[in-house]
Amino acid sequence: MTTVSAHGARPARDTRQRRAVEAALGRADGFRSAQDIHADLRAAGQRVGLTTVYRALQALADTGSVDTLRADDGENLYRRCGSVSHHHHLVCRGCGLTVEVESTAVERWAEGIAARHGFTEIRHSVEVSGSCTGCARAGSGIR
Numbered sequence: 001m002t003t004v005s006a007h008g009a010r011p012a013r014d015t016r017q018r019r020a021v022e023a024a025l026g027r028a029d030g031f032r033s034a035q036d037i038h039a040d041l042r043a044a045g046q047r048v049g050l051t052t053v054y055r056a057l058q059a060l061a062d063t064g065s066v067d068t069l070r071a072d073d074g075e076n077l078y079r080r081c082g083s084v085s086h087h088h089h090l091v092c093r094g095c096g097l098t099v100e101v102e103s104t105a106v107e108r109w110a111e112g113i114a115a116r117h118g119f120t121e122i123r124h125s126v127e128v129s130g131s132c133t134g135c136a137r138a139g140s141g142i143r
Contacts, residue, residue, distance in 0.1 A: 017048045021056040022065070022080075030096045031069055031077035069098075069127055088126035094135030 024037050024044075032040075038053045057078050060066040069077045069091060079098070088106060090099040106126055114122040131139065 015056075017046075017052045018056040018059065020046050020048055021053055022060065025060075025066060025078060025080045028079065030098060031067070031079045033071075033075055033077055037078070067098075067100075068125075089128070091127055091129045092132035092135055093129050094131055094139070097132045097134075 020041055021037060024040050025032070028037070028040070034050065034053050034057055037057070038048070038050045041048050041053070057066065057076075061068045061078065065081055066078045067081045067089065069089065071077050086107075087100045087102050090101055091097070103126075106124075110122060110124045114120070
């Protein structure tokens with residue numbers, strides 16, 4: 001069985017290891033690194049290599065099944081996508097709370113800037129980071 005990408009990516013094979021990675025993401029709260037997912041799988045008795053986890057995550061990202069964020073240290077983080085439509089993220093730097101948002105203004109800006117520079121077939125992602133209400137309160141001692 002293969003999964004066909006809604007984003008035009010090459011179909012990915014449906015393997016036991018890929019299903020295990022998907023299941024681990026489904027159980028996770030928030031974004032997780034490949035190393036975290038690998039450790040979760042190993043702790044659950046799954047025999048899967050770290051390289052296989054990276055490949056599975058990339059395949060899932062290519063199909064739009066997972067959201068990907070780049071952490072401040074440059075590492076990619078993954079979580080099961082909560083929306084099938086194109087969206088962006090608000091991410092709390094304190095606790096990692098992530099809110100999916102849609103913005104027609106961002107879409108128009110991306111299309112316009114690309115057109116002005118002669119780019120076609122554009123893809124983009126927007127991540128806005130800040131402090132959620134809970135972390136802002138905790139930081140100011142109000143919580």
